[in-house]
Amino acid sequence: MALNVGDIAPKFELPDIDLKMRTLDEFKGKKIVLTFIVAASSPVCENELCNFRDSWSEISNLGAQIVAISNDGPFANKAFVQKNNFNFPLLADYNSKTIRDYDVLMPHLLHIKDYNAAKRSVFIIMEDGKIGYKWVSEDPLKEPNYDEIKKFLN
Template structure:
């Protein structure tokens, strides 16, 4: 079932790059820029997460926390995060459960049977745990509108 603005964001418990389990609830009281990306080390994902990295100070000053999620495992995510000096949590949803909970599963990526991934998506979860902003792309090569996301954070 598709999630809409105003809906309660599904909680999750996913592994980070240090094999620590992380929950959405631990960020309660802050806005969370939840960035679902397609695959660690893929070119568009590198651009997207490096853009969030480079905007980190501005996003933090707006009272928000970036959290990135893909269906990659913690070791691929760790190599990816270290290579690009990502200072925010990069979580692995290797079962695609959270990706399904957010209704953004992209089956058969690049026409490879059963290679499931997340659609490139950004949700801004508000301090009360509801979805305040949603962007989902059917095109894995399309980047989010970073200015729009920062504008949303500034206006709320």
């Protein structure tokens, strides 16, 4: 079932790079820029998350928190975070449950049977827990419109 703007964002509980379980509820009180990436350490995902890292203070000043999710395990995510000095959580949805809950599952990545990943997507969850903005790409090489995201937050 596709999520739409105005729907309540599905809750999650996922491990971060230090194996600490993180929940959607812990970020309440701010807007949440929830970004799903295709694969840790892939070039386009690295570019995307570095762009969010470099926009961190601007996005934070707009009252928002960035949270990234990949279907990679916490150890692959940790290497990716350490290499790039990301200043926001990267959570491991290694069984793709949250990816399915947000209806952004991309099965058979690169035509490899059962290699599931997340479609590159961004949801902005408002302070009331509802989705205020949604962008989902069928093309794993397409990055989100960062200016549009900042304009929405403003």
